[in-house]
Amino acid sequence: MNTKPAPDLVVQNLSVHYGEQVALKDVTLQIEGGQILALIGPSGCGKSTFLRVLNRLVDRSAEAHCTGEVFLGDTRVLDPKTDVVALRRAVGMVFQQPSAFPFSVFDNVAYGPRLQGVRSASRLRSLVESSLKQAALWDEVRGKLRRPAASLSGGQQQRLCIARALAVSPEVLLLDEPTAALDPLSTAKIEELILALRGDYTFVLVTHNLQQAARVSDVTAFFRQGRLIEIAPTRDMFTAPKCEETEEFLTGRYE
Amino acid sequence: MRGIGWHRAALAGSLLVGIMFLGIIADLVWQSLGVLSWHFLWSPPSEMGRGGIGPEVRNTLVMVGAASLISLPLGLAGAVFRVEYSGAPLFVKVFDRVRFTFLSLPTIVVGLLVYQWVIVGLGWPLSIRSGIVALVVMNWPFVVNVGIEALEGVPDTCREGSLALGATRSQTLRRIVFPTALPALVAGLGAATARLLGESAALIFTAGMNVAVHWSWGMPGETLAVHLWYLRTESLAPYANAEAAGTGVVLLAVVALVLYLTQKIAHWLKPRDYSRKSA
Amino acid sequence: MKRQMGMGDQCLYRVVWVGAFSLVVLGIAIFAILFWGTAKFVLAHGLNQSLLGLIYEPTQGRFGLLPFMAGSLVVSGIALAVAIPLALSLAVTVVDMTPRRTETVRQILSGLVAIPSVVFGWWGLSVVVPAIRWISGHSGFSLLAAGLVLAVMILPTLSLLSINALTRVRVQWVEGSLALGATPDQTMGRLILAVSRFPLLEASIIALGRALGETMAVQMVIGGRVLLPHGLVSPGATLTTQILTDMSLLPPGVSGHHVLDFMALLLLAAMYGMVVLLERTRRMSP
Numbered sequence: 005m006n007t008k009p010a011p012d013l014v015v016q017n018l019s020v021h022y023g024e025q026v027a028l029k030d031v032t033l034q035i036e037g038g039q040i041l042a043l044i045g046p047s048g049c050g051k052s053t054f055l056r057v058l059n060r061l062v063d064r065s066a067e068a069h070c071t072g073e074v075f076l077g078d079t080r081v082l083d084p085k086t087d088v089v090a091l092r093r094a095v096g097m098v099f100q101q102p103s104a105f106p107f108s109v110f111d112n113v114a115y116g117p118r119l120q121g122v123r124s125a126s127r128l129r130s131l132v133e134s135s136l137k138q139a140a141l142w143d144e145v146r147g148k149l150r151r152p153a154a155s156l157s158g159g160q161q162q163r164l165c166i167a168r169a170l171a172v173s174p175e176v177l178l179l180d181e182p183t184a185a186l187d188p189l190s191t192a193k194i195e196e197l198i199l200a201l202r203g204d205y206t207f208v209l210v211t212h213n214l215q216q217a218a219r220v221s222d223v224t225a226f227f228r229q230g231r232l233i234e235i236a237p238t239r240d241m242f243t244a245p246k247c248e249e250t251e252e253f254l255t256g257r258y259e
Numbered sequence: 260m261r262g263i264g265w266h267r268a269a270l271a272g273s274l275l276v277g278i279m280f281l282g283i284i285a286d287l288v289w290q291s292l293g294v295l296s297w298h299f300l301w302s303p304p305s306e307m308g309r310g311g312i313g314p315e316v317r318n319t320l321v322m323v324g325a326a327s328l329i330s331l332p333l334g335l336a337g338a339v340f341r342v343e344y345s346g347a348p349l350f351v352k353v354f355d356r357v358r359f360t361f362l363s364l365p366t367i368v369v370g371l372l373v374y375q376w377v378i379v380g381l382g383w384p385l386s387i388r389s390g391i392v393a394l395v396v397m398n399w400p401f402v403v404n405v406g407i408e409a410l411e412g413v414p415d416t417c418r419e420g421s422l423a424l425g426a427t428r429s430q431t432l433r434r435i436v437f438p439t440a441l442p443a444l445v446a447g448l449g450a451a452t453a454r455l456l457g458e459s460a461a462l463i464f465t466a467g468m469n470v471a472v473h474w475s476w477g478m479p480g481e482t483l484a485v486h487l488w489y490l491r492t493e494s495l496a497p498y499a500n501a502e503a504a505g506t507g508v509v510l511l512a513v514v515a516l517v518l519y520l521t522q523k524i525a526h527w528l529k530p531r532d533y534s535r536k537s538a
Numbered sequence: 539m540k541r542q543m544g545m546g547d548q549c550l551y552r553v554v555w556v557g558a559f560s561l562v563v564l565g566i567a568i569f570a571i572l573f574w575g576t577a578k579f580v581l582a583h584g585l586n587q588s589l590l591g592l593i594y595e596p597t598q599g600r601f602g603l604l605p606f607m608a609g610s611l612v613v614s615g616i617a618l619a620v621a622i623p624l625a626l627s628l629a630v631t632v633v634d635m636t637p638r639r640t641e642t643v644r645q646i647l648s649g650l651v652a653i654p655s656v657v658f659g660w661w662g663l664s665v666v667v668p669a670i671r672w673i674s675g676h677s678g679f680s681l682l683a684a685g686l687v688l689a690v691m692i693l694p695t696l697s698l699l700s701i702n703a704l705t706r707v708r709v710q711w712v713e714g715s716l717a718l719g720a721t722p723d724q725t726m727g728r729l730i731l732a733v734s735r736f737p738l739l740e741a742s743i744i745a746l747g748r749a750l751g752e753t754m755a756v757q758m759v760i761g762g763r764v765l766l767p768h769g770l771v772s773p774g775a776t777l778t779t780q781i782l783t784d785m786s787l788l789p790p791g792v793s794g795h796h797v798l799d800f801m802a803l804l805l806l807a808a809m810y811g812m813v814v815l816l817e818r819t820r821r822m823s824p
Binding site for chain 3: 261262263264265266268269270271272273275276279280283286287290332333334335336337339340341343344345353354356357358359360361363364365366367368370371372374375379396399400403427428429430432450453454456457458459460463464484487488491492500503504507510511514515518522
């Protein structure tokens with residue numbers, strides 16, 4: 005589907021402040037294109053801020069201030085000269101709460117392509133169909149494309165949001181606790197979907213669900229209080245964490 | 260940043276709006292500077308110039324005060340019935356249609372009706388009391404609205420909690436619902452009073468356009484808003500424009516004072532959250 | 539099962555029952571009286587010479603109301619056409635501010651809502667009418683002047699309601715749109731305004747109601763001519779201003795007094811129509 009190879013993600017000395025408050029401090033990490041990076045850690049540890057830096061959604065809070073370097077492929081994400089709109093087209097994002105627009109299923113998926121000036125009905129239809137198929141939702145919604153997105157179940161809405169993101173052919177997908185509001189069956193479907201798309205996109209997945217990180221990701225990073233404590237291949241991290249703090253967290257000694 | 264052209268245009272439009280309103284108020288104040296004085300505030304109007312607005316201030320306060328006091332219980336009763344008691348969907352539908360239509364009824368129509376009923380029908384003179392009737396008719400649906408919005412802002416869990424403890428309907432209303440709704444009620448009544456202060460169309464043919472030397476309920480009672488209109492349309496007084504501006508400034512000041520005080524009281528009445536005291 | 543109400547409860551129930559029903563009775567009485575007056579008028583003078591007539595000469599028995607209906611519609615139309623873009627501008631700008639600043643703007647606007655309409659009439663006389671006189675060469679008293687004064691008068695209400703409509707759009711939707719690579723303008727046009735189109739329509743209807751019902755600010759600047767206006771800068775009259783003018787010319791008892799009831803009934807019917815329309819748009823809102 006994607007012609008361009010998924011880009012590497014390189015983060016060097018990234019710090020984010022909200023006014024006086026430190027959200028991320030001196031984070032350095034690197035993953036190869038096409039891999040799935042899972043971010044774990046207690047609430048408020050800076051995982052979501054990290055995601056919002058990658059597509060510069062962090063700009064929405066006037067108080068936020070970022071320092072350091074972030075590269076997505078060749079793009080310098082934090083450079084003020086970087087075209088944020090182009091960056092966001094290359095970096096899809098799925099949120100914790102299903103954020104399907106109050107439009108029809110079709111219009112939700114067609115929203116992104118239309119932004120880029122795609123007008124032709126047949127082109128839109130084929131884009132919508134292929135994106136929904138990629139998101140494993142097509143079989144459930146074919147023939148119901150004109151229904152409001154709100155009539156879908158929570159899990160279906162979340163896959164709709166993934167389809168919506170895929171329709172603008174991104175290279176990176178950011179998933180912010182995509183299954184936190186879902187039942188186990190829908191969660192399994194989303195995880196299956198992520199694994200099916202693996203390799204075509206670089207994934208950054210924030211999750212509260214440690215098993216999910218273990219099941220899905222290639223690399224896991226553990227954050228605490230804005231610092232990156234440990235990053236390692238997922239298998240190593242879950243079998244033999246290097247840091248004591250990581251072990252304490254993984255064994256549930258604190259939340 | 261690209262794609263913010265429309266946002267820029269909107270910012271320009273907003274600045275235009277801000278400048279326009281500042282300009283209106285500044286113009287009004289500027290033109291009034293020549294007449295504003297204690298003398299202007301206390302003395303009676305004069306067609307020969309150098310008059311004041313003393314009687315108008317008094318009439319406005321008396322009429323708006325009386326009309327507010329009368330329409331308050333009338334309006335609250337309607338609101339309490341609609342929110343706390345009415346169950347029949349048909350009644351709610353009819354009641355809401357009547358109150359919204361009544362509320363948006365042009366005030367000149369209220370003036371016409373009160374003129375027909377009270378001045379012609381009952382033979383009352385063009386007077387302060389006829390004007391009060393017009394203001395009450397105008398204010399009633401507004402107070403009902405204010406009451407309904409305030410009462411609907413009280414969460415049902417409050418009522419259920421009280422009823423579950425064995426309180427009667429009226430006890431729940433008095434001890435739980437009213438105190439909770441009070442801030443919104445006070446703020447809404449401030450808006451209602453401000454609306455009455457500025458009213459003129461309903462009063463021209465009910466309270467009249469002159470002031471009496473000796474104040475009485477049965478004498479004509481021109482208000483500030485009517486006086487401003489009169490000065491700027493019919494009066495031949497030499498300083499009519501400046502006096503109109505001065506009347507406008509006084510009127511705006513009274514309106515602002517009422518809104519400010521009711522907001523303050525509403526804020527003060529709000530239950531405070533002591534648990535969130537800063538550490 | 540019906541439980542016995544206590545004494546206090548029963549007493550309160552009766553009092554509020556009377557309060558609620560008397561409002562309904564008064565509302566219906568207003569309609570009935572205006573309808574009765576209109577019926578008397580129509581029986582005496584016929585519909586051709588009134589509702590559909592172009593010429594208004596009460597002393598000659600001609601009561602054409604079309605000039606006033608046209609005046610009301612044109613003046614309110616100008617007001618909405620000018621006020622809607624400005625109110626939307628303000629709303630678009632304000633929703634991007636911090637919640638605290640948005641609240642400040644809201645408070646200022648709710649103060650401006652309370653400015654008496656005669657003050658806007660005064661402003662119309664000292665600024666708008668001379669400006670139009672200077673530009674057009676006519677007297678300046680005109681439908682255009684009335685429309686502009688009304689536009690400014692309804693602006694605070696319209697802005698306040700528009701801001702409320704736009705701030706109800708969920709943050710997740712806005713961020714979802716931005717994350718898809720929508721520019722701020724695209725997010726505003728395709729998402730925020732699209733989602734809040736019914737609340738915005740509702741706001742416009744409420745503002746239209748205020749514009750149609752306003753008397754004094756319009757009367758001060760419109761010029762009060764009873765002929766069908768032939769242009770925006772020519773003077774005219776509206777249903778409300780004509781009621782004001784004719785209350786002294788056609789007192790009760792004079793033949794033709796009930797034309798005032800007719801005009802009032804037309805206004806009442808317009809307001810009722812708007813209330814029903816609002817019920818519909820509210821149902822469409824998300």
